[in-house]
Amino acid sequence: MRKAGRHFLQIPGPSAVPDRILSAISQQTIDHRGPDFAKVGLKALNGMKSIFKTDAHVFIYPSSGTGAWEAALVNSLSPGDRVLMFETGHFATLWKKLADKLGIKAEFIAGDWRGGADPDQIEAYLAEDKTHEIKAVCVVHNETSTGSVSPIAAVRKAIDNANHPALLMVDTISGLASLDYRHDEWGVDVTVSGSQKGLMLPPGLSFNAVSAKAMAANKAAACKRSYWDWGEMVGPNEKGYFPYTPGTNLLYGLNEAIDMLHEEGLDNVFARHARHGAAARAAVRAWGLEVLCATQGQESGVLTAVLMPEGHSADAFRATTLEHFDISLGNGLSKVADKVFRIGHLGDFNDLMLVATLAGVEMGLKKADVPHKEGGVQVAMQMLA
Numbered sequence: 001m002r003k004a005g006r007h008f009l010q011i012p013g014p015s016a017v018p019d020r021i022l023s024a025i026s027q028q029t030i031d032h033r034g035p036d037f038a039k040v041g042l043k044a045l046n047g048m049k050s051i052f053k054t055d056a057h058v059f060i061y062p063s064s065g066t067g068a069w070e071a072a073l074v075n076s077l078s079p080g081d082r083v084l085m086f087e088t089g090h091f092a093t094l095w096k097k098l099a100d101k102l103g104i105k106a107e108f109i110a111g112d113w114r115g116g117a118d119p120d121q122i123e124a125y126l127a128e129d130k131t132h133e134i135k136a137v138c139v140v141h142n143e144t145s146t147g148s149v150s151p152i153a154a155v156r157k158a159i160d161n162a163n164h165p166a167l168l169m170v171d172t173i174s175g176l177a178s179l180d181y182r183h184d185e186w187g188v189d190v191t192v193s194g195s196q197k198g199l200m201l202p203p204g205l206s207f208n209a210v211s212a213k214a215m216a217a218n219k220a221a222a223c224k225r226s227y228w229d230w231g232e233m234v235g236p237n238e239k240g241y242f243p244y245t246p247g248t249n250l251l252y253g254l255n256e257a258i259d260m261l262h263e264e265g266l267d268n269v270f271a272r273h274a275r276h277g278a279a280a281r282a283a284v285r286a287w288g289l290e291v292l293c294a295t296q297g298q299e300s301g302v303l304t305a306v307l308m309p310e311g312h313s314a315d316a317f318r319a320t321t322l323e324h325f326d327i328s329l330g331n332g333l334s335k336v337a338d339k340v341f342r343i344g345h346l347g348d349f350n351d352l353m354l355v356a357t358l359a360g361v362e363m364g365l366k367k368a369d370v371p372h373k374e375g376g377v378q379v380a381m382q383m384l385a
Helices: 019-025 036-050 067-072 090-101 119-127 153-163 211-221 231-236 248-264 266-286 314-325 350-366 376-385
Strands: 008-009 057-061 082-086 105-109 135-139 167-171 190-194 206-210 303-307 325-330 340-344
Touching: 008 340, 008 350, 019 248, 036 057, 036 206, 036 248, 036 325, 057 067, 057 231, 067 090, 067 167, 067 206, 082 090, 082 119, 090 135, 090 167, 105 119, 119 153, 135 153, 153 167, 167 211, 206 211, 211 231, 231 376, 248 266, 248 303, 266 303, 266 350, 266 376, 314 325, 314 340, 314 350, 325 350, 340 350, 350 376
Parallel strands: 008 325, 082 105, 082 135, 135 167, 167 190
Antiparallel strands: 057 206, 190 206, 303 340, 325 340
16 A cells, blocks of 8 residues: 655665766766766766865775675785784674684774764783784774764874874764764874765765775785775776766766755765764654664664563554554664664754654654653754754
């Protein structure tokens, strides 16, 4: 049976795609070796530098973010290299598993999934590595499974305080273009991101922003690579081209997205996401529920992960809310499966959309007989007004 009205896709990515971007993507595909394509490619490659806030190389792959994870590792490391990672949640864990499969020795600092990476623990770990066997520190900026943000500038300072030469690699797949991010200023060597979150595109593009130090490491890195090889990208990219067939129509959309972000102003985009995160958390606490991120100052503006009361299924609640109010909420992943639901508030998103989203959640809590207090939406409205 048809349901009237729009579906609310309030998972923490893929985010809803604006009409302007859909229209751009619908343009006719052109010859990716022809002169007209160079303008498209150069605009995308240079435009993404402004989003990463970097003067370094930005490489664009037709892939999911997982591909960009692999590209970051195989281009800068060798089999048997030690890397240090921090267990911020499900996606940090997946990145570690990927490293393990590549023959890289990934070492985890354990975390409780309720905050970002701890710079002090990273500094202490590196200080013990007197012979500098650890070649990279890999951290997730915005952990999509938990709604926690790692302090990347402080992680860079921790590496420097330990006088350690390790590369700093950061996954900001769900943070870029939603939360403030500064590749150059924060001294990041490889930044990984994807198209389907703050960039407001469908899935299908991923990115590596790469420092000069990481490009130098690439020359000695012995991990086998072909499709992901930065070295194959540099020459064609200088003229706006790619070494293989690019995602032409997604690049049309990417260029439109970059224009939209700058029209709003990146600082305004970041402030909007911060405001929506604060309002969502206020609603959750007014309902008498608990936000999964327990570290003040590390809560995400991209999503809010909510702990269910003991004995209640997050997945059953999500199913009820979808059935009755046509809203999709994010599920809990691995360690927090069926224990949390996630409210996405990212991308092309405004105050009224947030209020509608929170109303759907509050009505869903009541319909699913989840113990809560009423009035969370009202608290959020007061904050937004």
